[in-house]
Amino acid sequence: MATAADILHRTAARLGLDPQELQPYMDAMLTICADALDSGECVELMTFGMLCPASDSEAFRPHSSLFPPGAEQRS
Amino acid sequence: MTRDDLIQALADRIDVPSHSAQVFLHACFDIVKSLLREGEEITLPELGRWLPMRSTEGILTGVRYAALVPAGTDSPIEVLHGLASSIDARHFIPVQALDITGVNQRSPVDVATLVAEVSQQFAPRLAAETTSGNEAVLDRDTTPDALPPTPPVIDTAADHTGMQPISEADLLLEAEMEAEGYAVEADARLLEEDYPEDAQDVVEEDYPEDAQDVVEEDYPEDAQDAVEEDYPEDAQDAVEEDYPEDAQQFIGDDPILAQDAIPDVDPLSDEEVFHRNRDQLYNPPDEPSKRPLLITAAVLTLCVLVIIVYILLDHSAPRELPGSAPVGLRSMHAMTISHT
Numbered sequence A: 001m002a003t004a005a006d007i008l009h010r011t012a013a014r015l016g017l018d019p020q021e022l023q024p025y026m027d028a029m030l031t032i033c034a035d036a037l038d039s040g041e042c043v044e045l046m047t048f049g050m051l052c053p054a055s056d057s058e059a060f061r062p063h064s065s066l067f068p069p070g071a072e073q074r075s
Numbered sequence B: 001m002t003r004d005d006l007i008q009a010l011a012d013r014i015d016v017p018s019h020s021a022q023v024f025l026h027a028c029f030d031i032v033k034s035l036l037r038e039g040e041e042i043t044l045p046e047l048g049r050w051l052p053m054r055s056t057e058g059i060l061t062g063v064r065y066a067a068l069v070p071a072g073t074d075s076p077i078e079v080l081h082g083l084a085s086s087i088d089a090r091h092f093i094p095v096q097a098l099d100i101t102g103v104n105q106r107s108p109v110d111v112a113t114l115v116a117e118v119s120q121q122f123a124p125r126l127a128a129e130t131t132s133g134n135e136a137v138l139d140r141d142t143t144p145d146a147l148p149p150t151p152p153v154i155d156t157a158a159d160h161t162g163m164q165p166i167s168e169a170d171l172l173l174e175a176e177m178e179a180e181g182y183a184v185e186a187d188a189r190l191l192e193e194d195y196p197e198d199a200q201d202v203v204e205e206d207y208p209e210d211a212q213d214v215v216e217e218d219y220p221e222d223a224q225d226a227v228e229e230d231y232p233e234d235a236q237d238a239v240e241e242d243y244p245e246d247a248q249q250f251i252g253d254d255p256i257l258a259q260d261a262i263p264d265v266d267p268l269s270d271e272e273v274f275h276r277n278r279d280q281l282y283n284p285p286d287e288p289s290k291r292p293l294l295i296t297a298a299v300l301t302l303c304v305l306v307i308i309v310y311i312l313l314d315h316s317a318p319r320e321l322p323g324s325a326p327v328g329l330r331s332m333h334a335m336t337i338s339h340t
Helices: A004-015 A019-038 B003-014 B018-037 B111-141 B168-179 B185-194 B198-206 B210-218 B222-230 B234-242 B271-282 B291-313 B329-339
Strands: A043-045 A049-051 A060-062 B042-044 B048-054 B060-066
Touching: A004 A019, A004 B018, A004 B042, A019 A043, A019 B003, A019 B018, A043 B003, A060 B060, B003 B018, B018 B042, B018 B048, B018 B060
Parallel strands: none
Antiparallel strands: A043 A049, A049 A060, B042 B048, B048 B060
16 A cells, blocks of 8 residues: 555655655645645546545546556446 | 646645646656556545556556545445435436346446345334324325325235335335435335235235325425436436446445546646557557667678778888878888988
8 A cells, every 4th residue: 555655755766856855745735635625626636537525426537547548438 | 626726736835836846746646646557555645545446467447536534433424314315316326226136247246235235224214204204294285085094014925024014104205216216126126025916916905096196295396396406417417427337336435437537628738648658658669679780880890890900910011102202100200211
């Protein structure tokens, strides 16, 4: 299971930065998304998908780029 | 909040250039996507949990999302109160799903079992609420003559199987749910199974039209309007979109979301770039062969080596063309010696 810390370290490694430098980015991003969800607003998580408040029938709709080509058309 | 809004909000929050925020967000969620493709479960605090679903070949085929349960909450499922008519479109089971019985590849859960469990969970409370609530309605809107007779106690197979007899509350509840378009086929099946013929006859004899009239009188237009207002077209569209053929997949807390991948509707987005990169990721192009280049380089290197060796091993006198001045270091050296 990958947590926020794992993702932060991998992101820092990809960008060639120190994880401590990116910690404010991660914290702020999570806070912004949580605030938007609390206010009933959907958040577009870049090319990961659309995250909506839990009251919606579909809380998360993944972006088509998440799946292999042709998988998104799978019925 | 679009991705541009998220970028700008992040940049404003920590006072960094928007480009830096954009690079971080792209890299971060690319990592998340890569981990999901590798089969890792993702847990982000305050956002939720993502569970990958992979095929036997290890290809990501779907993602299950579950919102994190706040501390102190026992269940992420919202506790419903009120009559069955208060069940919204998120909690009802589509009728198409009821055609699927048993656990198979299309349905990981036996829908009939699920319906039976839900019915048992709702039955006692709903019966009590319906009984207390409908007595007042009946007294207000109907005359005593129109009231249905008291349902007799069924002493047939239902009693022998230990099932409870059909009550007035159950009939009203069933009619109400049917009027609102909810799935009552499962209940009908249960009734048919539990009360194969006797109970059905009793119901038809005792409530030939009265129960229907009561329902129509009590809920002549309100229920219909409520249905049309609450689910005018959206619910129908949602059902058709969500359950075109795989309606049974919408079972449990976490829907399977693979078939609902949203298209990239942002006109300024890099959808084409993503699709191209994704295609190259899964189908990398064949790299051109470097063998001809290596052979050419080897031949040229060999030629240079031959020339160098030839020059080093050549001890012959410099050739001088007649009538021309001697050139080269050896000629100059010879001329110097002759002058001296």
